[in-house]
Amino acid sequence: ETGVTQSPTHLIKTRGQQVTLRCSSQSGHNTVSWYQQALGQGPQFIFQYYREEENGRGNFPPRFSGLQFPNYSSELNVNALELDDSALYLCASSPLSQRGEQFFGPGTRLTVL
């Protein structure tokens, strides 16, 4: 059984640019959540996708957007990058039940210069 994978592992962008991060969910999981983890902080919920629809959103501006595909993989897009967007971005997948544990990928380290 393949776990949650994310790509790229890390990348560097400059302020104002746009970035797309990718996530492949664990087999059988149809729900994907994205988190931002700034240095020294816990993961903060960005949004969740369930069956290709956004299913909840945290306190993040609209320049953070996402997609989920029919195979349940997902993308996180961030437009107009700001320095404070530098963080570890974590993707987590879970099965139909939303009350259980989430399975996290290793994350993408984004640095904005």
Place this chain on the structure above:
Amino acid sequence: DQQVKQNSPSLSVQEGRISILNCDYTNSMFDYFLWYKKYPAEGPTFLISISSIKDKNEDGRFTVFLNKSAKHLSLHIVPSQPGDSAVYFCAASVLAGNQFYFGTGTSLTVIP
């Protein structure tokens, strides 16, 4: 506004002893709590959970205690092993909610 707080950034414990990690929350609507463990360069991995209808849940060496009146939960690891050295996050969610709120983490070091 941090709704889940872990006030101890780090903890050192001797191998074989008990490790106690603490977590406080402010939202009385939280009804489901989890602990995750994170090693460097890896994503968090689920450790143990507890529902608000319980005050204790045990899984091997790991026990989570929930005190709803104090809005406090703790994770006990007995006996502690060097492989337990990691960052531990507590997380909470609201009934029927899908958003998990995480604390800032406690770095546990188990000294051989």
